[in-house]
Amino acid sequence: MFREGLLVVVSGPSGTGKGTLLSNIKEREKNIRFSVSATTRSPRSGEIDGVNYFFKTHEEFDSMIKNNELVEWVKYCDNFYGTPKKCIEDTIKSGFDCLLEIEVEGALNIKKIYPDCVSIFILPPSFEELRRRIEARGTEKAEVIDKRMDKAIKEMNYVDRYDYVVVNDRIEEAVSSISSILTSEKLKFERNINILESIGIENRSFA
Numbered sequence: 073m074f075r076e077g078l079l080v081v082v083s084g085p086s087g088t089g090k091g092t093l094l095s096n097i098k099e100r101e102k103n104i105r106f107s108v109s110a111t112t113r114s115p116r117s118g119e120i121d122g123v124n125y126f127f128k129t130h131e132e133f134d135s136m137i138k139n140n141e142l143v144e145w146v147k148y149c150d151n152f153y154g155t156p157k158k159c160i161e162d163t164i165k166s167g168f169d170c171l172l173e174i175e176v177e178g179a180l181n182i183k184k185i186y187p188d189c190v191s192i193f194i195l196p197p198s199f200e201e202l203r204r205r206i207e208a209r210g211t212e213k214a215e216v217i218d219k220r221m222d223k224a225i226k227e228m229n230y231v232d233r234y235d236y237v238v239v240n241d242r243i244e245e246a247v248s249s250i251s252s253i254l255t256s257e258k259l260k261f262e263r264n265i266n267i268l269e270s271i272g273i274e275n276r277s278f279a
């Protein structure tokens with residue numbers, strides 16, 4: 073029985089470990105595809121164009137906005153980030169789950185456009201641990217780290233706008249929590265009406 077994929081939106085302050093958790097999820101969940109955002113930020117060492125992001129100049133990013141190619145976009149810590157529209161729709165319609173790892177403002181916009189999406193907020197175990205992780209990653213200069221910490225504190229105020237909260241303390245536990253969320257969401261009654269009908273269970277309240 074064909075079922076559209078889930079649209080899953082994951083947010084959390086920079087350095088919380090979203091990338092780390094999601095690369096584990098990628099290994100574990102074979103039905104999931106990750107949306108690749110466009111950004112004007114420079115690639116970090118090891119990042120590949122078209123895999124981690126589509127790295128764009130400001131002019132290229134502007135023309136994506138003008139051509140209506142982005143479903144949402146924001147300015148975050150002096151750089152622009154946006155989600156390509158086509159990729160989300162193609163992925164879900166072909167039955168794969170589509171995961172967006174985006175910041176709060178973009179996530180709230182996605183929730184307005186796709187009210188059926190599932191939203192997950194990843195929290196660090198503490199602010200001290202968050203700073204330690206950003207510093208340990210070693211990809212940002214001191215002033216950028218301060219900016220990202222400020223932004224992190226502001227972003228955490230929006231945690232109550234999300235469906236689920238996962239604290240990334242032990243990696244394996246957090247990964248397993250995310251997998252459980254995906255499984256439970258797929259088992260929800262309202263996502264299984266086609267299947268119930270195909271079994272022959274009739275109930276006018278399905279409509």
Ligand code: ADP
Nearest residue numbers: 086087088089090091092205209240241242243
């Ligand atoms: P984000 O994608 O949220 O910006 P990253 O996945 O890049 O964060 O993780 C930031 C740093 O924290 C990385 O050095 C990563 O190895 C480390 N990290 C991630 N999760 C944990 C964890 N549960 N415990 C300790 N360190 C972690």
Ligand code: 5GP
Nearest residue numbers: 086109110146148153154155173174175178
């Ligand atoms: P980073 O520079 O650390 O890769 O990303 C900075 C922030 O931008 C992160 O919170 C990340 O989730 C967010 N982000 C990445 N892509 C997008 C996007 O397409 N749209 C929005 N709104 N945020 C994004």
